[in-house]
Amino acid sequence: MTAAKMSPPLYKASISTVQLIIQTEPGLLPAKQNANEEDANGDSTETPSAGRDASTADAITELGMGSNKKKSRTKKAKSKRGLAAPTGFEEFYVDAPLTPVEFEEEQGLYDPRIEYAIQRYCVRRNMDSPRKDVFDKYLSFGGISAGPKQFAGGLDAKDMSDMDAAEIALMKATHFVDADKWGSEGAYEVDFETCAKAFFSSRVPWVYDLSGPDSSKLVKAKTNVIRNFLNYLLHHDVCPEYKSQIFAARAVCDLADRELPMIAIAQSCLPGDFQTACSEIFGGSFRGIHGGNPDWATDVECLVGMSLDLARQTFRVGMSTHVSDEVAKMYIQQNEAGSIAATKVYNTGLEIIELIRASDEVKAFYEHHSAAEGLKPLGRLIAKTWTPPYKLPKDLTEEEKAAEANATQLTETHSFLVEDYVLETCFVGMKLEVTVREMSFGLKFFDTVSGVFCSFYTLLPNELMIGWRIPEAEPLPYRKSYNAVAASAEELDGEAETMKDNADRKRFGNDDAEDTKDMETQKDSKDVPRVETTEA
Numbered sequence: 375m376t377a378a379k380m381s382p383p384l385y386k387a388s389i390s391t392v393q394l395i396i397q398t399e400p401g402l403l404p405a406k407q408n409a410n411e412e413d414a415n416g417d418s419t420e421t422p423s424a425g426r427d428a429s430t431a432d433a434i435t436e437l438g439m440g441s442n443k444k445k446s447r448t449k450k451a452k453s454k455r456g457l458a459a460p461t462g463f464e465e466f467y468v469d470a471p472l473t474p475v476e477f478e479e480e481q482g483l484y485d486p487r488i489e490y491a492i493q494r495y496c497v498r499r500n501m502d503s504p505r506k507d508v509f510d511k512y513l514s515f516g517g518i519s520a521g522p523k524q525f526a527g528g529l530d531a532k533d534m535s536d537m538d539a540a541e542i543a544l545m546k547a548t549h550f551v552d553a554d555k556w557g558s559e560g561a562y563e564v565d566f567e568t569c570a571k572a573f574f575s576s577r578v579p580w581v582y583d584l585s586g587p588d589s590s591k592l593v594k595a596k597t598n599v600i601r602n603f604l605n606y607l608l609h610h611d612v613c614p615e616y617k618s619q620i621f622a623a624r625a626v627c628d629l630a631d632r633e634l635p636m637i638a639i640a641q642s643c644l645p646g647d648f649q650t651a652c653s654e655i656f657g658g659s660f661r662g663i664h665g666g667n668p669d670w671a672t673d674v675e676c677l678v679g680m681s682l683d684l685a686r687q688t689f690r691v692g693m694s695t696h697v698s699d700e701v702a703k704m705y706i707q708q709n710e711a712g713s714i715a716a717t718k719v720y721n722t723g724l725e726i727i728e729l730i731r732a733s734d735e736v737k738a739f740y741e742h743h744s745a746a747e748g749l750k751p752l753g754r755l756i757a758k759t760w761t762p763p764y765k766l767p768k769d770l771t772e773e774e775k776a777a778e779a780n781a782t783q784l785t786e787t788h789s790f791l792v793e794d795y796v797l798e799t800c801f802v803g804m805k806l807e808v809t810v811r812e813m814s815f816g817l818k819f820f821d822t823v824s825g826v827f828c829s830f831y832t833l834l835p836n837e838l839m840i841g842w843r844i845p846e847a848e849p850l851p852y853r854k855s856y857n858a859v860a861a862s863a864e865e866l867d868g869e870a871e872t873m874k875d876n877a878d879r880k881r882f883g884n885d886d887a888e889d890t891k892d893m894e895t896q897k898d899s900k901d902v903p904r905v906e907t908t909e910a
Contacts, residue, residue: 491612492518493547495603508599510549515577515836516569517562519550567622570600571832574630579637589635597627626830633801633828640799644823645808646792648692648752651685653821656716658811660821691746692791695736696754697817704815718812721824723765724757724788726804732794750793759786760805762825763833788818803829 492513501509510520537545574597578584584592604624607613613620645653653660664679680688693702708714732751740746770778788810805827808820 488518488612489549489551491607491610492549495606496547496549498606499602504595505599508596509603511577511581512573512600512603513549514840515573517551517836517839519552521548521550564616564619566604566616566619567626568832568834569836570623570626571830572834572836573600574626574634575828575831576833577837578630579634584634584638585642586638589638590631593634594631597630601627629830630828633804633830636799636801637804637826637828640796640804641823641826643796643799644806644826645819645821646796647680647688647750648791648793649819649821650680651688651692652811652817652819654680654682654685655689656714656811656813658819658821659809687745688749691740691743691749692752695739696752696791701816705817708815713814715814716811717814719809721807721809723760723762724806724808724820725760726755726757726800726802726806727787728754728756729797729800729802730754730756731797737794750795752791753794753797755790755792755797755800757788757790757806759788762805762807763831790818790820801829805829805831 514520578596582592582596586592601624604620604627607620608617650660652658654662654664660679662679664681693705697705705714730753732753736753737751740749740751768778806820807824807827809822809824810818810820812818
């Protein structure tokens with residue numbers, strides 16, 4: 375039995391109090407070590423040091439009250455607290471080579487597929503909160519359940535001394551494969567590549583904010599976690615039959631490192647000044663939303679919309695440098711006649727197939743011509759029609775579906791005038807969802823950008839399946855008991871009503887019973903307060 379620590383006020387006890395304790399309990403006084411402390415007559419002599427004798431000082435020391443100095447509260451070194459331990463996510467970190475014994479052990483562990491691999495991976499990696507958040511979301515998106523620990527307390531060395539690696543991983547596990555997925559051949563498809571594409575293209579950009587100057591750093595922090603996990607699967611030969619898919623999924627991580635930062639920048643740049651100018655002039659979504667340049671907005675870098683004068687200047691300079699003579703003449707004729715109109719407005723998906731940057735001649739014109747002062751040089755964005763996977767299918771009859779399947783699918787190509795600095799943020803394969811307006815004089819422009827997507831954009835219903843369970847064939851026990859109680863209560867109510875009706879019939883007869891019910895109804899209605907209303 376250990377003694378409890380004394381509270382700090384007892385350390386300040388006076389010398390007289392300690393002497394009283396010693397006199398009351400002689401056994402507390404330690405044996406004298408120095409023969410000079412006792413004179414020839416056997417009387418003890420006081421030592422003049424600090425006003426207390428040696429016996430008292432020894433007793434005070436033994437009782438733990440001899441020093442008023444505060445104990446130093448220095449922090450432990452980071453290495454002793456585990457903060458300096460390797461995380462396993464360092465740039466050049468690799469797992470140690472496996473010994474034959476470890477290889478045979480892990481081959482037995484990984485027979486139940488991915489569950490044990492995930493559990494052992496988590497044990498061997500020191501994940502902080504951001505990394506664990508990404509890893510949990512990735513596994514949940516891939517159909518792996520991520521929940522709280524099995525036990526609230528930690529495992530000490532004594533508990534783990536009698537366990538092997540598999541048992542330790544199981545006790546610390548927070549990720550499990552649901553029972554409905556075990557042995558369900560055909561119901562679920564294992565596809566590492568498609569899952570990685572969908573996670574990085576349709577999940578990560580909507581869950582995490584990747585904008586700002588550190589966009590590349592934020593994206594790599596996400597992809598490195600998944601890449602590290604895929605490398606672990608390859609190194610430990612967890613899924614040899616899916617090795618090609620794992621390599622392809624790792625390539626998706628590299629592609630996401632390049633495309634996701636560019637998408638984050640492109641979202642803030644599109645649709646561009648020329649598209650905004652066309653929208654302001656020809657009645658698009660930016661028409662009339664510009665609030666001018668008020669005094670309170672002098673420090674604002676970017677105002678919504680564009681003034682009509684600046685829009686006309688931007689449009690005229692762009693038309694003079696890029697459109698053909700035929701389009702220019704048609705615009706002049708229709709403008710004089712006042713017949714310019716949008717012939718077609720539609721929402722569609724676009725996939726960029728070519729980017730034509732501004733030529734040196736165009737850049738020189740914008741730099742030296744007075745009409746183009748302050749404007750950005752234009753290039754061309756060439757795109758083809760792309761159908762977003764989330765778009766609802768057409769409502770066609772069976773004959774129309776057959777005719778559409780047999781018909782030759784013609785891919786429509788679109789050309790738009792876009793600023794060169796905007797084209798710098800785009801790449802071939804980037805996908806857009808925009809609202810296109812086709813003008814009567816032959817010009818196309820888009821003024822509403824609903825979405826910007828990666829070249830590998832993939833949409834899976836996995837997110838909808840998180841937490842989903844197969845419905846039970848029969849109701850749960852508590853539901854059965856609840857239904858039984860409810861049914862019995864209804865039966866009792868019905869029997870009570872029948873007994874009351876029978877009693878009324880015996881007492882008053884059939885006709886009298888009906889009259890009695892009518893009288894009770896009228897009585898109840900009379901009890902309700904009424905409000906008299908008069909017409910004015």
